Amino acid sequence: MALTLEEIAEEAGVSRSTVSRVLNNGPHVSARARERVLAVTQRLNFHPNAAARNLAAGRTRSIGLVIPVAVSSLFTDPYFPLLIQGITSACNTHDYSVMLWLADIEQERQIINKITRSGMVDGVIVASALMDDPVVQALLEDHIPFVQVGRHPTDERVSYVDVDNYNCAKELVGYLLRLGYRRIATIAGPANMIAGHDRRLGYQDALRARGLVPDPALIVEGDFLEDGGYVAMQQLLARARQPGSGGLPGAVFVASDAMALGALRALREAGLRVPADLGLAGYDDMPFAARTDPPLTTVRQPIQRAGVVAAETLFDLIENPHTPPRRIILPTELVVRASTDFGG
Amino acid sequence: MALTLEEIAEEAGVSRSTVSRVLNNGPHVSARARERVLAVTQRLNFHPNAAARNLAAGRTRSIGLVIPVAVSSLFTDPYFPLLIQGITSACNTHDYSVMLWLADIEQERQIINKITRSGMVDGVIVASALMDDPVVQALLEDHIPFVQVGRHPTDERVSYVDVDNYNCAKELVGYLLRLGYRRIATIAGPANMIAGHDRRLGYQDALRARGLVPDPALIVEGDFLEDGGYVAMQQLLARARQPGSGGLPGAVFVASDAMALGALRALREAGLRVPADLGLAGYDDMPFAARTDPPLTTVRQPIQRAGVVAAETLFDLIENPHTPPRRIILPTELVVRASTDFGG
DNA sequence: CTGAAAGCGCTTACAG
DNA sequence: CTGAAAGCGCTTACAG
Numbered sequence: 001m002a003l004t005l006e007e008i009a010e011e012a013g014v015s016r017s018t019v020s021r022v023l024n025n026g027p028h029v030s031a032r033a034r035e036r037v038l039a040v041t042q043r044l045n046f047h048p049n050a051a052a053r054n055l056a057a058g059r060t061r062s063i064g065l066v067i068p069v070a071v072s073s074l075f076t077d078p079y080f081p082l083l084i085q086g087i088t089s090a091c092n093t094h095d096y097s098v099m100l101w102l103a104d105i106e107q108e109r110q111i112i113n114k115i116t117r118s119g120m121v122d123g124v125i126v127a128s129a130l131m132d133d134p135v136v137q138a139l140l141e142d143h144i145p146f147v148q149v150g151r152h153p154t155d156e157r158v159s160y161v162d163v164d165n166y167n168c169a170k171e172l173v174g175y176l177l178r179l180g181y182r183r184i185a186t187i188a189g190p191a192n193m194i195a196g197h198d199r200r201l202g203y204q205d206a207l208r209a210r211g212l213v214p215d216p217a218l219i220v221e222g223d224f225l226e227d228g229g230y231v232a233m234q235q236l237l238a239r240a241r242q243p244g245s246g247g248l249p250g251a252v253f254v255a256s257d258a259m260a261l262g263a264l265r266a267l268r269e270a271g272l273r274v275p276a277d278l279g280l281a282g283y284d285d286m287p288f289a290a291r292t293d294p295p296l297t298t299v300r301q302p303i304q305r306a307g308v309v310a311a312e313t314l315f316d317l318i319e320n321p322h323t324p325p326r327r328i329i330l331p332t333e334l335v336v337r338a339s340t341d342f343g344g
Numbered sequence: 345m346a347l348t349l350e351e352i353a354e355e356a357g358v359s360r361s362t363v364s365r366v367l368n369n370g371p372h373v374s375a376r377a378r379e380r381v382l383a384v385t386q387r388l389n390f391h392p393n394a395a396a397r398n399l400a401a402g403r404t405r406s407i408g409l410v411i412p413v414a415v416s417s418l419f420t421d422p423y424f425p426l427l428i429q430g431i432t433s434a435c436n437t438h439d440y441s442v443m444l445w446l447a448d449i450e451q452e453r454q455i456i457n458k459i460t461r462s463g464m465v466d467g468v469i470v471a472s473a474l475m476d477d478p479v480v481q482a483l484l485e486d487h488i489p490f491v492q493v494g495r496h497p498t499d500e501r502v503s504y505v506d507v508d509n510y511n512c513a514k515e516l517v518g519y520l521l522r523l524g525y526r527r528i529a530t531i532a533g534p535a536n537m538i539a540g541h542d543r544r545l546g547y548q549d550a551l552r553a554r555g556l557v558p559d560p561a562l563i564v565e566g567d568f569l570e571d572g573g574y575v576a577m578q579q580l581l582a583r584a585r586q587p588g589s590g591g592l593p594g595a596v597f598v599a600s601d602a603m604a605l606g607a608l609r610a611l612r613e614a615g616l617r618v619p620a621d622l623g624l625a626g627y628d629d630m631p632f633a634a635r636t637d638p639p640l641t642t643v644r645q646p647i648q649r650a651g652v653v654a655a656e657t658l659f660d661l662i663e664n665p666h667t668p669p670r671r672i673i674l675p676t677e678l679v680v681r682a683s684t685d686f687g688g
Numbered sequence: 689c690t691g692a693a694a695g696c697g698c699t700t701a702c703a704g
Numbered sequence: 705c706t707g708a709a710a711g712c713g714c715t716t717a718c719a720g
Contacts, residue, residue: 014706014707015706015707015708016707017706017707017708017709018705018706018707021705021706027705028705028706029705029706030705030706033705033706052712054712055711055712055713055714056711056712057712058712
């Protein structure tokens with residue numbers, strides 16, 4: 001039923017070598033031959049068989065996108081959708097396809113083997129938020145071209161694209177300090193996630209840059225999700241009620257907007273007002289951040305852009321092996337809103 | 345570098361036919377041969393080349409997931425993430441892979457051709473919310489096994505999985521009527537989206553079932569998004585201010601939670617209280633619906649489940665061609681919260 | 689149960 | 705520039 005190169009060749013009156021060259025934009029084809037082949041190809045709506053092509057050429061023009069399901073609770077926010085949009089958009093532009101694998105820890109090994117050993121894809125994008133993902137080790141061992149979304153803290157062989165979590169958290173907290181806020185607390189992200197780690201470090205270093213010593217009593221860890229932010233803020237409030245605690249912090253840097261949403265809820269229930277009683281800043285600039293009450297000061301990240309850059313970096317790695325790893329950090333942007341109106 | 349069947353065969357002391365049979369769980373293999381092959385396979389971590397396999401077998405064990413980007417503004421809510429999770433989870437279970445294509449209208453044709461004519465995938469899931477998607481026509485013409493997520497209103501050849509938009513909208517509005525609400529308005533979804541169409545029809549038929557005539561003045565069309573709901577509610581309020589309009593509706597059925605969020609914002613700005621001044625119901629049971637002020641009465645849909653069922657239906661269609669189309673409607677669930685406390 | 693062989697539909701040196 | 709031919713690494717009747 002399906003057409004083959006052979007049939008196109010016959011119809012166009014050339015050999016299948018020539019048809020193949022035309023289809024692959026190869027050199028050494030006369031204008032006349034090219035024209036005739038293209039005419040037939042278009043008339044019959046011919047598309048070469050992908051499997052045969054992959055087998056003969058030894059590549060697939062497909063990439064894998066691996067998202068550890070451990071992280072995919074984050075699926076409740078637009079992070080992954082935006083990332084996926086960026087990646088697929090770059091793939092469309094460069095004529096690549098993307099295979100999507102969401103894997104839990106148990107399936108992960110198995111999937112990685114399938115990917116790396118069966119030649120299904122030419123390279124992989126790993127959207128891992130974890131500090132140390134076993135997938136990354138497997139990819140390194142098998143010498144599969146890959147790009148991690150989210151920086152790798154230690155291994156120099158890893159190419160990655162990340163947003164500037166550290167510097168932008170630092171900048172945001174520095175901004176709060178300059179406004180006049182003192183005793184700034186944080187609801188941090190999980191320490192085993194690179195973004196959680198980096199934002200916390202940025203927070204601490206911003207304090208240190210002002211000669212302040214980060215106070216462990218002002219640091220609570222959340223899970224990046226709304227409920228986690230709610231619970232964490234309740235913890236902070238409970239600590240503030242302890243005698244000799246120093247009372248309510250002046251402001252809270254919440255390491256994600258989702259958690260900030262929960263924190264706002266906890267504050268509302270406690271009868272506290274933002275920013276009158278304390279300032280609050282989030283991170284991510286989620287769509288809802290502009291519409292909370294009050295609107296959130298936060299950090300905007302180029303997530304879709306990160307997807308595009310990750311994909312293009314991977315294409316480059318695939319087409320130019322033996323080049324050194326790329327490490328790309330994309331700038332982020334401070335977004336100031338009413339939740340940090342000092343003395344407002 | 346990569347291993348081949350041939351090498352495994354040699355190592356195990358059998359022919360490559362036998363290795364192939366073992367790997368494919370074929371019959372006619374002695375326990376002893378199977379054992380030896382599996383031992384070697386595992387020891388060397390061998391995975392057969394996908395391209396060669398696809399070419400020889402004439403199938404890929406991959407499916408395509410096509411999401412028209414026209415719809416992917418919906419990417420701001422968890423609909424697609426949940427759907428994707430359902431689909432990939434079923435794929436993991438059944439040892440299929442999924443290729444993801446997000447296409448805008450212009451690329452769509454081209455992508456469909458690539459899919460259908462190159463044999464990249466064995467079948468396709470189309471997550472189209474549109475009443476009449478050209479992709480669907482192309483798939484039908486080329487006799488590609490496919491399942492649409494979202495029912496197809498007319499073509500009987502289309503297999504689909506959908507949630508019960510019509511009946512559940514009808515049930516929800518019927519519930520509002522039984523509570524005692526009169527003059528129920530609706531902020532409908534786009535008429536060219538099947539979910540928008542079905543929910544609007546359910547609204548109208550619920551009124552008719554009580555002998556009421558739907559009043560065009562009480563119907564405003566939104567775009568399923570937050571801002572659209574905001575604007576639509578302002579329109580409704582403007583109409584209610586017209587002399588002889590009958591005033592404020594008793595309740596508003598908003599066809600998506602996102603729009604309900606915008607509607608709530610418009611009401612708040614207008615100084616109106618829910619449910620004291622009018623009742624409000626949403627649709628979708630988004631994560632935030634339980635946390636709006638007041639919490640939203642809405643409809644919960646099994647979206648992840650729809651993804652699983654769509655994938656499994658597709659596998660069935662692929663493995664059993666020449667069977668009639670499947671049309672599956674999954675039940676949804678009314679979730680009653682404070683936003684419709686009649687006389688509350 | 690097992691193996692030798694044909695064949696899947698392309699790409700790509702190689703020779704002309 | 706062009707074509708004949710080998711080869712990519714599997715699967716699958718076919719014969720035994």
